[in-house]
Amino acid sequence: MSPEPDAGPPLRPSEQAGLRGPAEQWAFGAALARSMPRGGVVFLEGELGAGKTTLTQGLAAALGFTGRVTSPTYALMHVYPAPAGPVLHVDAYRVRDVAELYEMDLETLIGDSCLSVIEWGQALYEDYPEAPIYRLEHVDDDPGLRRVTRLR
Numbered sequence: 001m002s003p004e005p006d007a008g009p010p011l012r013p014s015e016q017a018g019l020r021g022p023a024e025q026w027a028f029g030a031a032l033a034r035s036m037p038r039g040g041v042v043f044l045e046g047e048l049g050a051g052k053t054t055l056t057q058g059l060a061a062a063l064g065f066t067g068r069v070t071s072p073t074y075a076l077m078h079v080y081p082a083p084a085g086p087v088l089h090v091d092a093y094r095v096r097d098v099a100e101l102y103e104m105d106l107e108t109l110i111g112d113s114c115l116s117v118i119e120w121g122q123a124l125y126e127d128y129p130e131a132p133i134y135r136l137e138h139v140d141d142d143p144g145l146r147r148v149t150r151l152r
């Protein structure tokens with residue numbers, strides 16, 4: 001199931017959807033980008049290979065970025081220049097203390113971005129209480145299917 005373009009946020013809190021394959025994960029990300037306010041933050045959770053980067057690819061493309069979107073696991077952050085404004089992509093999984101991110105000027109980077117995607121950002125949830133949180137999960141009996149749940 002892919003979200004309809006410009007149909008509002010793809011999922012309300014506590015709702016779930018099934019995404020079959022990368023194309024639907026990408027489309028979900030694009031719909032999410034269109035539903036977010038300029039300067040918004042969105043959090044993504046999910047184990048390795050659940051589709052967080054693929055979803056972010058669709059999100060960045062919807063904002064006009066035409067380059068390659070990759071996981072920021074080792075770099076911690078990527079900034080993708082897009083016509084709509086920079087897209088910030090953060091992976092906080094390896095961060096031991098949230099202060100490390102703030103020392104890297106996270107607040108300014110978020111403030112300067114048209115949209116920020118933060119993976120594994122649980123330590124930042126309280127700092128961005130309006131930001132939606134989406135969890136992506138493998139579905140055990142169907143390797144091509146991912147379940148996405150909006151937690152808030």
